[in-house]
Amino acid sequence: MTDPTASLPQLILLPGLLNDAELWRDQISDLSDVARIWVPDLTPYATIREMAESVLDKAEPTFALAGFSMGGYVAQEIARIAPQRIQRLALLDTSIRVDTAERAAQRRALNKAAAKGGTFLGIGQAIMKSYIDASRLDDLDLTTRIVEMTQRLGREVFLRQNSLEREDGEAALKALHVPLVIIVGENDQITPAAGHREMAWAIGCTHLVVIPKTGHMTPMEAPSPVNGALRHWLQRPAGKR
Structure with a gap:
């Protein structure tokens, strides 16, 4: 068939x-x-x-x-x-551009914070407002999907991917x-x-x-x-x- x-x-x-x-x-x-x-x-x-x-x-x-x-x-x-x-x-x-100096510094700071240990929150609620529109912050289904996906992938994947040269x-x-x-x-x-x-x-x-x-x-x-x-x-x- x-x-x-x-x-x-x-x-x-x-x-x-x-x-x-x-x-x-x-x-x-x-x-x-x-x-x-x-x-x-x-x-x-x-x-x-x-x-x-x-x-x-x-x-x-x-x-x-x-x-x-x-x-x-x-x-x-x-x-x-x-x-x-x-x-x-x-x-x-x-983007099609390399990271600006400011963005590169932000990545280093995020990696430093993520490498400290403790519970890895992924894209947790504290920084969700920079990832989705303000009108969707109360959408529990959406925010839960994002948090669970990023937590599932975890700290090591974040550190590796956030360090990539673009x-x-x-x-x-x-x-x-x-x-x-x-x-x-x-x-x-x-x-x-x-x-x-x-x-x-x-x-x-x-x-x-x-x-x-x-x-x-x-x-x-x-x-x-x-x-x-x-x-x-x-x-x-x-x-x-």
């Missing part, structure tokens, strides 16, 4: 820092009619390059690729290594001639919308989706508009930006 999904493209969904497939729960369920979805495990690797190579080792010859936050940097590394394998690219709540991805992305989309929450405090507008201009992406009343965790906070944007992107003609 013929597999009815065999003709669908592979869609690789790359998680962010301290994220796993739970981040993409609603995309996995809602986009399965237009793509065969795979969420790689990025947690064992110590560099962006190792993450990218691990994805390429297991991926199909060509694929659609979506990267969230840290996963966006992994997508950019894949574009450096094997641009010919990417059929289309989506970047969500991420490279500028502008040149690699400008060289791609595939359908692109950039998605960001209007109130993203981690990777602000202004940076995504600059990113879109820098790489020549004309499809920028800014989701109102949403913070950094767009796949979890706003699954319906994110899924709508990804569905449209997956159905755009191949070979055109």
Whole structure:
């Protein structure tokens, strides 16, 4: 019997820092009619390059690729290594720039605090307000999912992923001639919308989706508009930006 999904493209969904497939729960369920979805495990690797190579080792010859936050940097590394394998690219709540000195200092401070021991809280309630929109802070289902996901992955994964060196991805992305989309929450405090507008201009992406009343965790906070944007992107003609 013929597999009815065999003709669908592979869609690789790359998680962010301290994220796993739970981040993409609603995309996995809602986009399965237009793509065969795979969420790689990025947690064992110590560099962006190792993450990218691990994805390429297991991926199909060509694929659609979506990267969230840290996963966006992994997508950019894949574009450096094997641009010919990417059929289309989506970047969500991420950046194409190296960390600023201020952001690098923040990462060092967070690692120092996380390395002290005691109970690892992950993205706990104390810092949730910087990850999701203020209007969602009382959404117990959402906040519980985020806290449990980040606690499940734990301290060692956080220390490893928060220490990753990030490279500028502008040149690699400008060289791609595939359908692109950039998605960001209007109130993203981690990777602000202004940076995504600059990113879109820098790489020549004309499809920028800014989701109102949403913070950094767009796949979890706003699954319906994110899924709508990804569905449209997956159905755009191949070979055109």
